[in-house]
Amino acid sequence: MTKQELIEQIKRKKSFLCVGLDTDLSKIPPHLLEEEDPIFAFNKAIIEATADLCVAYKPNIAFYESYGVKGWEALRKTSEVLPKDCFSIADAKRGDIGNTSKMYAQAFFNPEVSGLDFDSITIAPYMGEDSVTPFLDFKGKWAIVLALTSNQGSLDFQNFNNADGKQLFEEVIDKVNTWGTSENIMYVVGATRGEAFLKIREHAPDHFLLVPGVGAQGGSLADVCQYGMNKDCGLLVNSTRGIIYASQGKDFAERAREEAIILQKEMQQQLESHGII
Numbered sequence: 001m002t003k004q005e006l007i008e009q010i011k012r013k014k015s016f017l018c019v020g021l022d023t024d025l026s027k028i029p030p031h032l033l034e035e036e037d038p039i040f041a042f043n044k045a046i047i048e049a050t051a052d053l054c055v056a057y058k059p060n061i062a063f064y065e066s067y068g069v070k071g072w073e074a075l076r077k078t079s080e081v082l083p084k085d086c087f088s089i090a091d092a093k094r095g096d097i098g099n100t101s102k103m104y105a106q107a108f109f110n111p112e113v114s115g116l117d118f119d120s121i122t123i124a125p126y127m128g129e130d131s132v133t134p135f136l137d138f139k140g141k142w143a144i145v146l147a148l149t150s151n152q153g154s155l156d157f158q159n160f161n162n163a164d165g166k167q168l169f170e171e172v173i174d175k176v177n178t179w180g181t182s183e184n185i186m187y188v189v190g191a192t193r194g195e196a197f198l199k200i201r202e203h204a205p206d207h208f209l210l211v212p213g214v215g216a217q218g219g220s221l222a223d224v225c226q227y228g229m230n231k232d233c234g235l236l237v238n239s240t241r242g243i244i245y246a247s248q249g250k251d252f253a254e255r256a257r258e259e260a261i262i263l264q265k266e267m268q269q270q271l272e273s274h275g276i277i
Helices: 003-013 030-034 038-050 068-081 098-109 152-156 168-177 196-203 221-228 252-273
Strands: 017-021 056-059 087-094 120-123 142-148 185-189 209-211 235-239
Touching (some): 017 038, 017 087, 030 038, 038 252, 056 068, 056 235, 087 098, 142 168, 142 196, 168 185, 168 196, 185 196, 196 221, 209 221, 221 235, 221 252
Parallel strands (some): 017 056, 017 235, 056 087, 087 120, 142 185, 185 209
């Protein structure tokens, strides 16, 4: 999916919602455990209930890897039923030396080899250029690079100041900007950072930002939009637990839709107030 296609989807659906698919067998409705593939059955129902309300889906790869071969098969089947008009994100947080990153890119971007064909993948950039650029060699695919995350441990490194007072996350963005463009690179920025989005936008005014942390993690959608929205929206705001685990009953898909509608309506208001739609 191109940047312009993503922008058009946001305007058409009046939404910049990304639904996280962190599917945990201990949390899904118990009746689904009787299915041949409970993970896929859960995901398919969530997708069918929310597809018209969101513009992206983000399976967290660890939740599939942890179940071994069955988990990978559930991921493959999930990827095949993701709507073509939705941006697909493999939340894998890969990042290794060049030849290894090349194989990771093939794993998630080359369906003829791996059976997976995601639009994008999240990447940890700590090992530098050769850990990121192999993903950019795949035409039409995106690298979503960790910039400023919302977990407590992020304070260990990401806010470190160099001698000139420049923080590490700023250095990461400036360096990564030289490897690609806003047409193939996005950044992960945690929603709980509020006004930090102003600093992010100084370094990445035109890039899309993948924003986790709204809802269950305490992030404010209004703050994210106030400080982080640009002329094209430029945001993919992820919600996971608040949507997919809204109910553990047989009405789980309906309840997920209800929660997605609430967020979509709030996003529509933000898009209207910023003059994007």
